Amino acid sequence: MAEAHQAVAFQFTITPEGIDLHLSHQALTEVYLSGIRSWKKRIIRLKNSVITGVYPASPSSWLFVVIAILATMYTSSDPSMGLISKIQEHLPVSEVLSVHCRTLVSAVVFSTLLWLSLIFTMRFCLKQLLSYHHWMFEQHGQISNTTRVWVGLVKMFSGRQPLLYSYQGSLPNLPLPAIESTIKSYLESVRPLMDNTEFERMTTLANDFENGLGKRLQWYLKLKALWAANYVSDWWEEYIYLRGRNPIMVNSNYYGMDFLYVTPTPIQAARAGNTIYALLLYRQKLNREEIKPSRVPGTLIPLCAAQCERMFNTTRIPGEETDTVAHWQDSDYVAVYHKGRYFRLWVYQAGRLLSPREIEHQIQRILDDSSPPLPGEEKLGAFTAGDRIPWAQARKEFFSSGVNKRSLDCIEKAAFFVTLCDDEQGMMGDDPATSLDSYAKALLHGKCYDRWFDKSFSVVVFKNGKNGLNAEHSWADAPVVAHLWEYVLATDSFQLGYSEEGHSKGEVDSSLPAPQRLNWDISSQCQERISQSLSVAQVLADDVDFHVFSFRDFGKGRIKRFRLSPDAFIQVALQLAYYRDRGMFCLTYEASMTRLFREGRTETVRSCTNESCAFVRALENAESVAVCQHLFRQACEKHQLLYRMAMTGSGIDRHLFCLYVVSKYLGEESPFLKEVLPEPWRLSTSQTPVQQVELFDLVNHPEYISCGGGFGPVADDGYGVSYIIVGENMINFHISSKHSCAQTDSHKYGTHIKRALEDLLHIMSSDLKEPPRSQNQTGVNQVKAKKDL
Template sequence: MAEAHQAVAFQFTVTPDGIDLHMSHQALTEIYLSGVRSWKKRIIGLKNSVITGVYPASPSSWLFVVIAILATMYTRSDPSMGLIAKIQEHLPRDGGVVRKDCQTLVSAVLFSTMLWLLLIFTMRMCLKQLLSYHRWMFEKHGKMSNTTKVWALVRIFSGRKPLLYSYQGSLPNLPVPAIKDTVKRHLESVRPLMDDAEYERMTKLSAEFESSLGKRLHWYLKLKALWATNYVSDWWEEYVYLRGRSPIMVNSNYYGMDFMYVTPTPIQAARAGNSLHAYFLYRRKLNKEELKPTRIPGTLIPLCSAQCERVFNTTRIPGEETDTVQHWQDSDYIAVYHSGRYFRLRMYHAGRLLSPREIEFQIQKILDDPSPPSKGEAKLGALTAGDRIPWAKARMKYFSSGVNKRSLDYIEKAAFFVSLDDDEQGGMADDPTRLDSYAKSLLHGKCFDRWFDKSFTVVYFKNGKMGLNGEHSWADAPVLSHAWQYVLSTDCFQLGYNAEGHCKGEVDASLPQPQKLNWEIPPECEEQISGSLAVAQALADDVDVHVFAFEEFGKGKIKRCRVSPDAFIQLALQLAYYRDQGRFCLTYEASMTRLFKEGRTETVRSCTNESSAFVRALEGGEAADVCRRLFQEASEKHQHLYRMAMTGAGIDRHLFCLYVVSKYLRVESPFLKEVLSEPWRLSTSQTPLQVEMFDIVNYPEYVSCGGGFGPVSASLTKSFNCLNFGLNWKPEINVHFAIGAFISSSHFNSCIYGANKFGAQIRKALRDLLQLLCPNQTELRKTEVKRPEFKKDL
């Protein structure tokens, strides 16, 4: 009850002598400071709304327009062509020279304001039209069309020093592709995967769908696109993520990894102190919209920032039919798990953010706390790792009132979740397979020591390594990756550590103790926790993970071969898979559609007729010149498909939405049913590096392993779509791969290669492609790619 008493600002009792009033000065101070923080956020939000609302102009430009209009009036000219006089006629009349001058001034100001708003509207419309033009992406380097030269005016209308959300009102809506184009491109994508009879059958299904039901479904989709900001995103979030009833651990959540060669400090609490402080610095920038809008590298073209709104203070809430994403405006604390216990740790004291040293001090208190977990508390997090329906029922039955509801609220409303792990992970000086264990721990842990529903969980290991686990429904990985890379950069290059490895700074002795959360878990709930843990543990045991860095060459060497790095990697994967399986497979590569409002992802189908022809030629022993020509054709095809996906002309999201419409209309489509059931046997993604945050030339050892995700197959035995990898590109350093596979997959057991051995196939394919394209560069010089010496700590 101590926590309950501390939370009350005042208490009173009625006695025969009157009312005895006791007020808590500390509680009242905290209430006051909390109110001040809240009002500051509102004022900043209002200011930013005004700045964003008039962008690409600025609020101060209004004064410039007013002064310009008044200046021209005093030269006895009328820039309004009589409109100022018309406005003056409708103002209240009151004789006198002074009154008349005031009316003239007010009329001029009103006209100036209307002119200013018209100019803003015109500039925003021009900017929107410019951002809707995407043909520049398809033009060859050095060959710019006249239209693209005019389009370069986007520089004029893009404004100066934009806030995070400045471009949101000017981004175009995602277009709906023509039904005939989608059907045609789908047929083209499945041709290398089917024999003649299968392809002929699919062609008939496609023609029947396009001429009949497809037109009807497409009409409804066009209607939605007229009033919806994005015709895909809401359905994608709901039906792909939130309506899934299987565990989100492994199946949906993804992970991010720490530096590969460097551990800045071996002290667990110190690493937490710096990085947690950096996270709240990032959140402060996010709340003030001081983060720069993400742009396409090398251009001024902005990407949608809508997903950034839910990075912090966000939780996925389980439901029996569908989950929901709940976001709170603010939270001044984090939820911490250690040794089966949950804590609430406030990150602000006396109206200020705790320093890194103070956070380290508080984290160390949690690590040193000898108190045992409450009955049923230790493995409570397993509820978030198991199936969603049992968790939804348990939450409603056992956590909807009393002390359990209060403690669960503290977790769900926290800025994010922190797990203090007792194991040591990371590092590869003596045993490279430790990276596999490290990645697997971040992906699922012990199945109860992460809170998989939170927007993200930061994990701190005993040896100072850290990582994160991200929930996928609220946003895609690049958004969380931006925050993660900011934290890594700030931790090492701005905050730093003292000679003993502790955080810098002093500690305020008046800091309150971290609050241990209390639970009252009944035996029936413990049974449910055990059931969810069993499901999660079986899933975790079924996952094979392999992470490795290909250090022989990187992005720079591939570019010197005049090849797109992304196309190079995708073709290497096609080659590796064909060598493994003796056939091709439907391949998923994630592309983003954030050139449009609320855009998320689109699929690039990397297995094409051109890539298949190249692989067959290479494996069939064709001449090198022939293989190089076929490689070039396959590379150009892949780049074209990637650009099509980015510019809203992909096929998979369109087909997905057509399928959703058919379900709403309760009509069956054999074509859509077959298309949506096609197994993705190879699922790939790429993790971008924010190069402005790292000096990879002078500090090449500060390179992250990137991240990864689990196998995405809906059926563990139906397909092998378990060769999933994440890429982290760094110029002239290396390429990182993270491969995940289901052990129970029939292909895993029947084929030669699991995740680890498939990595060996990828390495061989990369070498063979470089040998083919640049035979004179295969003797790699050590001066080109320096492998940083592994350091356990600095």
Template sequence: MAEAHQAVAFQFTVTPDGIDLRLSHEALKQICLSGLHSWKKKFIRFKNGIITGVFPASPSSWLIVVVGVMSSTYLQVDPSLGMIARINRTLDTTNCMTSQTKKVVSGVLFSTGLWVALIVTMRYSLKVLLSYHGWMFAEHGKMSRATKIWMSMVKIFSGRKPMLYSFQTSLPRLPVPAVEDTISRYLESVRPLMKDGDFQRMTALAQDFAVNLGPKLQWYLKLKSWWATNYVSDWWEEYIYLRGRGPLMVNSNYYAMEMVYITPTHIQAARAGNAIHAILLYRRKVDREEIKPIRLLGSTVPLCSAQWERLFNTARIPGEETDTIQHVKDSRHIVVYHRGRYFKVWLYHSGRLLTPRELEQQMQRVLDDPSEPQPGEAKLAALTAADRVPWAKCRQDYFGRGKNKQSLDAVEKAAFFVTLDDTEQGYRQEDPEASLDSYAKSLLHGKCFDRWFDKSITFIVFKNGKMGINAEHSWADAPIVGHLWEYVMATDCFQLGYTEDGHCKGDPNPSIPCPTRLQWDIPEACQEVIETSLNSANLLANDVDIYSFPFDAFGKGMIKKCRTSPDAFIQLALQLAHYKDMGKFCLTYEASMTRLFREGRTETVRSCTTESCNFVLAMMDPSQTVEHRLRLFKVASEKHQHLYRLAMTGAGIDRHLFCLYVVSRYLAVDSPFLKEVLSEPWRLSTSQTPQQQVELFDLERNPEYVSSGGGFGPVADDGYGVSYIIVGENFIHFHVSSKLSSPETDSHRFGRHLKQAMADIIALFRLSVNSKK
């Protein structure tokens, strides 16, 4: 086989005259360059480890301290208060150094100790400063003198040029709320959703828990919070994600679309070449820690960056009881799926990253390959789309050795997975509604066998050049993928660009070896499991109803004129839309982040409150005045913002109750209160996709370059999943999902109610939707 000959560095034959050794210079050159690349990465990691290890100081500051101390010593000034003399006397016992040498060594040792002490002091001071969150609860636009002083102190102790992971050791730990506070906030959150009798029963259960079992569970949780970096995150990852035995597709994985109205090229291979190159440039930035840590409050307060570590070279490995996350430090290839075949594509040649034009060439070679799928190969990825247990057993029985193991390793250890989809997707002006819905559904589940749902990210390029991402959820949350995706879209359009005929810039390179087909030997028994998994996945995918639509009647700019938070405005519109749709209120989940704390992930904002219900009922009552509705809107909006801030600052409800429940299971004690709380369905699950790098897109000059964000499947069988992205000043994109099998829900009906709710609320402020600032 051709690839077998390319895989060895030399060949030899036995002749009567001895061994005839013929070296392959090209292969040895590639081995040498690969080694240099590996050592370069090790050196960069070592250097970054030192820089991050001494943050917020810098390595050069050590020399400054040494010079300062030594200069003081020679000027007969002792800054050490006798410590240098003590070190000198200790060195006297060695009898192996001159007097002058001992003075220098003593000074350097003291200087180093002083430098380390200063670093520890600065780091601890920064951690104490970052533990203050009062700035979040201040009135918008009004900053007290104390907050300004605090901000100045944070900036002083934050160093000059922080790297991606510089702040990690300075971030505070997530605090454990008091049981009484959590119980009180929980009861307040469910009051508008329960009848009087049900609420009294739940209050009795909660109070009994707070007095009897709660303090015992809380003690264990406090102990964990002192010992572990974050008392929630590891249990959240394990029990919410990895121990789930249901399908990842639709239920857990989410998707990201690209720009709604712009497709820079319709050549599939070219779009893939540019975007893959941009993804790899971003990966290099992550490896070198060159991405600036995200900071709030005018680039002052840092967020945790831990989730970036597993963005690439990561896969979720199925197990019968629980899955595991496999992450390798480096990967020099990707795996590309097209028309039922799997190809391994190397990302480097002659010690350098492939250019966009070279990657386009490799993608075109895959597209032009005439070979047919091997038996069982075409629909193999359906195993990753259905229940986890059959996939785990199949993996153990049929993929543990031989060519199947080698090929599966290639997939799971790839930098990321790529699908060259043979369908056309994206916005079509002649049928905008159906085209965007189809685009969203394709990214969420595709054909159920053409995405590798276990990979951290599956990058998808459609036949007409449109692209998107399907992301696995356990390793990190959506803002991390969103940050990558913003960079890729901007780099693709504004930096790399295309030639006039739509190809990547640059020249192809015929000397690069062709992509190699992965080889599989899938027995019939395994093929039967694949078909069963595909049938199950198809039932799930066909049941998903998605309505993806742009909302451009008004946006953030006009909402700000109402002197309210855009997020609070939209959440109240969602409450109004749900009541219009269902005629009742429901438990509502809004995702908030807790990355102000080390290894923080998410917390729940319970957006359905007594205040929001009062506002919605006033909107539905034609006898209520505009002034009364506005007053209730303001109260509900402020309540929502307060709950959001509590969630961000570690005073949420649901993660605390979740961890108390985990402790109760470990102790084998039964809690009727916790069991009932954690079984309550979230019939309205919502999430905002944040824009984190607005500087990459100039929407004033290029208003058509608006992103459509991403979405997820419904959480409850009879509920809605709603995701939205606020882009620029005048554009919001919504994604509404539900299940066709539910007679109560209809994504398009809910979408129409949402549009009307947005219009109804803005009308209260008597603002024209066409007004400009």
């Protein structure tokens, strides 16, 4: 829109009488207002930079310090102990100013230096306080005096009304664990997965590494930990995500779903209008840093917000050796895909954000556009779904100049990507379970060409008004995107709302220009490359076996009555379900955040432990209820300990990963690391936390429940399990595996999870003196059957 208006804002014609000049006042007004919007954003960024830079103090505290020093000086005392006089002697303009003015300037300079010193001291103290993590390991309700004092000090040094990034300079650096503790923890984690011979061999390799090459590699990591804010994050982003050459669709990207039971409007354009508007409101709050800093639930402890910086206007750019993440400061449009065509949808008019109704109007114009796709345009997005090297080569060869480069730039520099699907999804029909599975696959990979998988996230709006999103993983982890999506769902339904007819609210400016259709000149050779990428992506998508279900028998409310962690309860249930599914245990991955530290991302909790395996064996071998209860509590407590250690920087896998990276830089081969790093995670799990509970009233509106999100399987012969604990009485599961593996079946594993949860509840609810009888000979029922015999 801005390009079109600028093109007609200034026109001239050469005539025999001279030059005939024409100015479009409307276009010039729009250009002016757009510039005002841009300058306002710069001023806001500058103001926020100042406020964040001096936090936990405030800019106004500088004036207080200056007045206090001047007031003290006028009482004939010298609070600077001679420093003001020293500053006065070295003022470069001392010959011009009077004695009184020199004294005043010197006092202001001293006050400023004192103020900065106080800020530095407060920030240093807060950083040291936030490095204390013993509170996480204390029993619930048993707070030590040390922790009580610590809480008071944190409140004292935390300041007031922090902005989103206010705590960034006060967050501690991620600590580097001792190599001895990492090796010890690793051996403990693999003990239940190895027989005696294998474990002895691995112990020998680990000890040789610890006493040899490991010490040298650790020395290099110590240097990096001293120099960098986070010794893991940059290598993790580069080597785990950006250097991967396989498709990011299914293998890396993940998705988030709409409400489970309700669809606010059946009108596709209206739902898209509200969704896009809510996303832009969130971006506005993000740019102004008006979003409250995330904290550990129930505490004052802040979490790192660095991942939020690249949420919008961000794209992953393919490269032959490694990809890069490109981020732009601003973008005043979104890229839209519908029936094989790409559009640029301007979301600002004369410097103001379009209303939801105006965005709906523009989306409807796209839906009503009957023009056919250009040759090669319809399936162009398959490049982002296939292998990375062919995409990088095609991008360089076919999209480095001309109309193709301009259109590709438009997509990559857009605020985000929107797909308008012409099919219906969600929980519907006579078979809601199957429809949810289809919904998950539609969000995870769709048609393999109707998403732009390289964008930081793509919003998908279906024909029946359901929506969802697909997010790229390298720039941020799921909790950051989940925070955004919670805000969008709540704002869409509870703040923006719809008219009685189901349309978005607001007025429509009739002068809005139509969305701009992107042009392409895609050669037959490029179309052949697109087909090759699509065939790779289609095989991958067709192989995904997905199962989504809601477990409604009980939730965290019932679990907490046993004084157990709901997450630990579910993790042990997943171990029990996997054992029943495969007849064995496996290396298990659970994602834990490390955002207590600056630039923190994730750490691995190895959920398959000696304790969880002992419980599962006892349950399956029909041990007594008392024994099973005791072992189950031990398993849950061990899981909680491992989770807390991972959160506080004492995990295993990120340390081993960085040691491996250093070994590669040095050209050293380690038999130990060579075996540890490629170990497959056959059970990869993650919990999607509900972070903004205050946005949803599940008591009065229980139907507004998010279904959470999921991801593809990490191992070809394994499962990917994502779950979200909603309210007090529901747990939603998203299970993925591959059809090509005969040993895995997502629906079968889902059935095992349901039964495992029910059995664990029965175990913890049983009367120890007189357990109930049953004829079922499996799981917890085997325990009761043995009693009967």
